[in-house]
Amino acid sequence: MRRKPRIAVWKFASCDGCQLSLLDLEDHLLEIADAVDIAYFLEASRATKPGPYDISLVEGSITTPHDRRRILQIRRQSRFLVTIGACATAGGIQALRNFRKVQEFVRLVYAHPEYIDTLEHSHPVSDFVPVDFELRGCPVNKYQVLELVSALLAGRRPRVPRYSLCQECKRRGLACVMVTRNEPCLGPIVQAGCGALCPAYHRPCFGCFGPAEGAQVAALAQELRRRGRSGPEVVRLLRTFNAWAPEFREESVRHEGA
Amino acid sequence: MKERKTRKTLTFQVSALARVEGEGALYLKVRGREVLEARVDIFEPPRFFEAFLRGRHFSEVPDITARICGICPVAYQMSSSHAIEQAFGVSVPPAIRALRRLLYAGEWIESHALHVYLLHAPDFLGYEDAFAMGRDHPERLKQGLELKKIGNEVLQVLGGREVHPINVAVGGFYRVPDRQELQALRPKLERALDLTVETTRWVATFEFPPIEIPYVFVALRHEHEYPMNEGRLRISDGTEVPMDRFEDLFQEEHVPHSNALHCRYRGQTYHVGPLARLNLNADRLTPRAREVLEQLPFPLPWRNPFLSIVARGLEMIVAAEEALRIVDAYEPPEQPRVPVSPRAGRGAWITEAPRGILYHRYDFNDEGLVQEAKIVPPTSQNLARMEEDLKALAPQVLSLPRDQATWRFEQMIRNYDPCISCATHFLRLEVEEA
Numbered sequence: 240m241r242r243k244p245r246i247a248v249w250k251f252a253s254c255d256g257c258q259l260s261l262l263d264l265e266d267h268l269l270e271i272a273d274a275v276d277i278a279y280f281l282e283a284s285r286a287t288k289p290g291p292y293d294i295s296l297v298e299g300s301i302t303t304p305h306d307r308r309r310i311l312q313i314r315r316q317s318r319f320l321v322t323i324g325a326c327a328t329a330g331g332i333q334a335l336r337n338f339r340k341v342q343e344f345v346r347l348v349y350a351h352p353e354y355i356d357t358l359e360h361s362h363p364v365s366d367f368v369p370v371d372f373e374l375r376g377c378p379v380n381k382y383q384v385l386e387l388v389s390a391l392l393a394g395r396r397p398r399v400p401r402y403s404l405c406q407e408c409k410r411r412g413l414a415c416v417m418v419t420r421n422e423p424c425l426g427p428i429v430q431a432g433c434g435a436l437c438p439a440y441h442r443p444c445f446g447c448f449g450p451a452e453g454a455q456v457a458a459l460a461q462e463l464r465r466r467g468r469s470g471p472e473v474v475r476l477l478r479t480f481n482a483w484a485p486e487f488r489e490e491s492v493r494h495e496g497a
Numbered sequence: 498m499k500e501r502k503t504r505k506t507l508t509f510q511v512s513a514l515a516r517v518e519g520e521g522a523l524y525l526k527v528r529g530r531e532v533l534e535a536r537v538d539i540f541e542p543p544r545f546f547e548a549f550l551r552g553r554h555f556s557e558v559p560d561i562t563a564r565i566c567g568i569c570p571v572a573y574q575m576s577s578s579h580a581i582e583q584a585f586g587v588s589v590p591p592a593i594r595a596l597r598r599l600l601y602a603g604e605w606i607e608s609h610a611l612h613v614y615l616l617h618a619p620d621f622l623g624y625e626d627a628f629a630m631g632r633d634h635p636e637r638l639k640q641g642l643e644l645k646k647i648g649n650e651v652l653q654v655l656g657g658r659e660v661h662p663i664n665v666a667v668g669g670f671y672r673v674p675d676r677q678e679l680q681a682l683r684p685k686l687e688r689a690l691d692l693t694v695e696t697t698r699w700v701a702t703f704e705f706p707p708i709e710i711p712y713v714f715v716a717l718r719h720e721h722e723y724p725m726n727e728g729r730l731r732i733s734d735g736t737e738v739p740m741d742r743f744e745d746l747f748q749e750e751h752v753p754h755s756n757a758l759h760c761r762y763r764g765q766t767y768h769v770g771p772l773a774r775l776n777l778n779a780d781r782l783t784p785r786a787r788e789v790l791e792q793l794p795f796p797l798p799w800r801n802p803f804l805s806i807v808a809r810g811l812e813m814i815v816a817a818e819e820a821l822r823i824v825d826a827y828e829p830p831e832q833p834r835v836p837v838s839p840r841a842g843r844g845a846w847i848t849e850a851p852r853g854i855l856y857h858r859y860d861f862n863d864e865g866l867v868q869e870a871k872i873v874p875p876t877s878q879n880l881a882r883m884e885e886d887l888k889a890l891a892p893q894v895l896s897l898p899r900d901q902a903t904w905r906f907e908q909m910i911r912n913y914d915p916c917i918s919c920a921t922h923f924l925r926l927e928v929e930e931a
Contacts, residue, residue: 251542252542253567254564254565254566254567255518255519255566255567255568255916256567256568256570257660258567259567259568259611262611262615263645263649263660265642265646265649266642269628269638269639269642277628281513281516281520282515282516282518283515283516283615283616283626283627283628284515284516284626284628285515285516285625285626286625286626286629287513287515302543302544306542331564332546332549332561332564333544333545333549336545336548336549357543361544377564433658436657436658436663437663439657439672440657440671441671441672441833442664442666442671442672445560445663447661472554475553475554479557479560
């Protein structure tokens with residue numbers, strides 16, 4: 240019999256929600272547990288096995304020198320390394336501190352030694368090691384996690400859309416919240432994946448899945464300004480869970496103080 | 498897991514606690530039967546939420562603070578929405594109030610079922626994890642997953658998704674369900690009620706290490722209901738105050754070994770969560786939960802922390818019964834949310850997260866932008882208490898073989914269902930003039 244693939248789940252700076260999505264696959268959890276060898280998944284088990292691992296799922300952003308060393312070790316032990324969620328993929332909500340001015344940081348004297356261990360920025364995993372696949376979302380869509388694990392087990396590339404949320408929204412036949420309600424929707428520039436949840440709940444998309452492939456971020460920002468949104472409002476819209484994704488970061492800087 | 502022998506001093510160490518949310522460790526130093534030091538170390542990196550909440554618009558706060566915790570995001574959405582509404586003098590109609598309670602009931606079921614079945618029960622039955630437990634008791638594990646799934650379905654219907662729901666707005670919801678949507682949950686909630694009763698009776702048969710700890714319990718107390726979103730702050734010494742007095746009664750202190758602050762009540766450690774809620778609100782249990790409690794061989798108050806798993810069972814019964822009542826009585830509100838006009842001011846609120854009281858306080862300017870935020874999650878309130886509990890447990894487990902003693906210490910921590918991601922969200926950047 241073929242050896243079961245060994246899976247490890249790792250946590251860095253994060254809320255645990257993406258690894259929880261694995262446990263939220265209630266109908267499939269036992270099948271997954273049967274098909275793979277869960278070698279390291281602290282949130283679920285106190286039994287841990289040393290590497291190497293076939294698949295490492297990484298949640299969370301890198302914010303300390305210790306975590307930077309840890310991700311290098313994990314990379315060395317992992318055949319496939321996949322980031323799950325906005326923190327690991329783009330630095331997460333905690334990357335909002337990356338926008339603080341350097342001088343402000345210099346003025347800060349940390350009252351406790353452990354603070355000194357903090358890196359200046361909250362980094363995506365890909366700043367330090369090569370990443371084989373990135374799953375977007377804050378949180379990830381649990382069915383994309385299932386697709387990812389199934390694809391890796393079958394030795395194929397996961398099928399995850401890179402197009403914009405608008406396409407999902409249109410396919411669901413939802414009324415456009417920007418056109419009908421003049422709400423500041425990020426749908427045109429945000430990657431699909433949630434199923435256009437917010438428009439379905441009469442709410443504009445606020446960007447959990449980060450920039451879509453080929454996103455025209457500047458054009459949308461300009462349109463939002465034309466519709467009466469202020470510079471600070473546009474900055475806040477672009478700076479949430481994927482604030483440090485280059486496309487959002489660069490455009491948000493352009494609207495600062497405007 | 499490792500233990501070292503240095504002369505006569507023993508140390509018990511778990512370098513990475515499993516089956517808890519977030520990254521923590523425990524450390525115990527013992528000489529003879531005396532515990533020299535007990536620490537719950539937190540090495541989850543800080544994420545500085547209070548710092549970057551400054552300058553954000555009030556309407557963004559529920560979604561941003563939800564990201565503190567993927568297991569109890571509704572708790573953060575509830576405490577923050579209420580605190581903001583208090584700052585702006587907004588009150589919501591009964592239908593919105595009922596929907597919030599329904600959403601919270603979904604989260605209690607999902608979070609408690611996760612803890613009871615996947616994180617906690619394996620300890621009592623001697624398994625490393627739920628997967629191993631499921632190989633010997635497949636029906637039990639399936640039952641737990643089914644229950645957890647029903648809790649998640651409530652979150653999906655009302656919140657859009659289970660982790661970081663998208664439908665909570667200051668003043669209410671972005672979209673409210675119609676009667677049929679909620680009625681569709683009814684058969685599932687009936688099933689959940691059966692499962693929660695079954696769960697409670699099952700976990701009550703576990704073997705509980707004999708230990709009684711004279712805790713100071715703290716929870717909300719509501720006039721008629723088992724507390725979730727509203728009430729006064731009740732302490733087991735008889736004190737009861739409005740919830741916005743929280744900061745007068747409870748002080749946070751920094752301890753060097755931890756990336757989290759510790760809270761104390763009049764200098765003492767205290768206990769929040771299911772055990773505290775049950776002891777202070779047993780007369781507010783729903784009928785079925787009360788019936789099940791009365792059949793259990795454990796007289797109140799419960800001072801054995803290992804009984805927290807039974808308290809979680811009872812609270813899931815409460816949540817299922819309340820959800821059914823709300824679904825049946827539901828009439829959609831006229832509008833999904835009440836209009837909110839910001840004004841300069843302060844608002845503070847406490848709700849009952851699955852793990853205990855969660856305090857939020859915000860200051861706003863007249864544009865509704867956050868000037869200052871303070872968040873005190875349940876786990877940081879329990880941390881100091883957990884260390885005391887390790888000391889209290891030590892005498893009866895030190896004679897056990899080393900690996901069993903260490904496992905028992907771990908269990909003591911898991912009794913609290915600690916969420917370390919929550920407890921470290923708030924490590925502040927402290928500014929000192931050089």
